[in-house]
Amino acid sequence: MAYTTGMTLASRSLIPICSKTFLSPLRVASLLSFPEKSSTTFFRRHQIHHLFSTSTTPLFSPVKCSTLETEVQAVSRPNVVDILQERGLLESVTSENLRSACSDPNVAPLKVYCGFDPTAESLHLGNLLGIIVLSWFQRCGHQAVGLIGGATGRVGDPSGKSLERPELDALTLEKNIAGIKNILVKILGGNASSYVIFNNYDWWKDMTMLDFLKKVGRFARVGVMMAKESVKKRLESEQGMSYTEFSYQLLQGYDFVHLLDKEGVNVQIGGSDQWGNITAGTDLIRKILQTEEAAYGLTFPLLLKNDGTKFGKSEDGAIWLSPSMLSPYKFYQYFFSVPDVDVIRFLKTLTFLSLDEIKIVEDEMRRPGYVPNSAQMKLAEEVTRFVHGEEGLKEAVKATEALRPGAETKLDWNLIERIAEDIPTCSLPIDRVSGVSIVDVSVSAGLFESKSAARRTLKQGGVYMNNERVDNENKRVEEEDIVEGKGLVLSSGKKNKVVIRIS
Structure with missing residues (x-):
């Protein structure tokens, strides 16, 4: 949608108690034990953040509770806007009052939404920052709201696009909506009361053109x-802009009006390219609902590499968040390959490690004896765990270790089958593999363009079969080299690999 920690003691107030209690007595005691002065330091904020991150239960739950009340001292929430700014995740806010609103113990927890148009069956790395910012709000005691653009996805956001998006049929849209919902539930899940997901088609499907002009159009200039x-960019281009795309900002703007009016959602977040659409929403709220301070907008910078190019594309295309479209192994490998110049910045923006922990990693990188790619490994582990969970991370690490040239991990065919989706694969008959020289097999499999190139790399110690270095250029593939009689893996260096299936 495109529509993509300091704690202080405050005045006494009433906090409701219900079956889903806000805080266990242990957690209340630990939080109230911090002296008031400590709230001014970011270090303390992150100590408290770690307390949050050990549980999927938010500090302040938005669930409705019974009328049973007890008198306790209110504790302010961590200031999530300050945290985002310190981590390079804040571009602009529509009002500085958002800073106080997000941590004021006398203000109810915020409901914060980010929109995702169902243009594909999976979200991609470009959408990940929105989910991370939602998760930061969630971890600081607010409610995360995912809005899937079942209606706006039929129109297409022109922001950052030079051409109008192709129209998707209803069946494809439904499939995409289901896929995106599954991803949001998986990543934001844990405690169902800390997030909610809406589809804007639910309130747009019955609105007629006359209703739209009356409710929205007359307030737009x-x-x-x-x-x-x-x-402006599209109007200046040769392609121009359709009325459909021109009206998109009003559709997204009215989404904010509806969510605030009907669901109490009072913050919209998005990438910096969404500023125009977000302010269209706050303008409509001011005019239609006649309120100034009830709603806020917040944008975060787009995910860019150090050279200014977009981060999130590989040679094979988008970096998808769905394991069915990109395996956890390949997802992990993408972050493992991040250049040193980008890795610390990405640790700040894409992980929930404290800034103190990241500073330790940064200092290690400058010391003699630093093991190359250690920081990248930390980045890959943290992001893969956040997106794919512990099981996805284990799968990625196991495959990475198994495919490392010289690894002691014994390859089995099940593991080779899983990684075959992510690396080049070919099929060769048994008589072109068994008993044939490794040089000939590697050329037949496409690992090398010529026998001379294969021999040259082999002499340099760069050819591996099933992760074992081949030292003899006269080596022939033997029957026991074929894993379970089904195939083998050949490698040239660390990155170039091919799976050979026996046909």
Whole structure:
């Protein structure tokens, strides 16, 4: 949608107690034991953040409770806006009052939404920052809201696009919506009361054109709409802009109106390219609901590499968050390959490690004897765990270790089958493999373009069969080299690999 920790003691107030209690007595005691002065330091904020991260239960639950009440001292929530700013995850806010609102113990926890249009069956790395920012709000005691654009996805957001998106049929849209919902539930899940997911098709499907003009159109000013950066760029291009795309900002803007009015959702977040759409929403809220401070917008920077290019694309295309479209192994490998110049910044923006922990990693990188890619390994572990869970991380680490040239891990065919989805694969008859020289087999499999190239690499010690270095250029593939009689893995160096299936 495109529609993509300091704690202080405050005045006494009433906190409701119910079956889903906000805080266990142990956690209350530990939180209240911090002296008031400690709230001014980011170090303390992150100590308390770690307390959150050990449990999927949010500190302040948004669930509705019974009328039973007890008098305790209120504790302010960690200031999530400050945390985002310190980690490089804050671009702009529509009002600085959001800073106080997000941590004021006398203000109810915020409901914060990010939109995701169902343009594909899976979200991708470009959407991940939105989920991470939602999760930061969630971890600081607020409610995360995912909005799937079942209606806006039929229109297409022109922000950052040079061409109009192709129209998707209803069946594809439904499939995409289901896929995106599954990803959001998996990543934001744990405590169902800390997040909720909506589909904007639910309130757009019954709105007629006349309703739209009456409810929304009469409050919009064409001059303001034309001044939006996404609109100006498209109007200046040869392709121009359709009325459908031009109206997108009003659709997204009204989503905010509806969510605030009907669901109490009072914060919208998005990438920096969403500023125009987000402010369209706050403008409509001010005019339609006649309120100034009830709603806030927050944007975060786009995910860029050090050279200014977009981060999130590989040679094979988008970095998908769904394991059915990109395996946890390949997802892990993408982050493991991040350049040193980018890794610390990505540890701040893409993980929930404290800044103190990240500083330790940064210092280690400067010391003599630093093991190359240790920081990248930490980044890959943290992001893969967040997106794919512990099981996905275990699968990725196991495959990475098994495919490392010289690894002691014995390859089995089940593991080779899993990684075959992520590396080049070919099929050869048994008589072109068994008893044939490793040089000939590697050329037949496409690992090398010529026998001379294969021999040259072999002499340099760069050819591996099933992770074992081949030292003899006269080596022939033997029957026991074929894993379970089904195939083998050949490698040239650390990265170039091919799975050979016996046909």
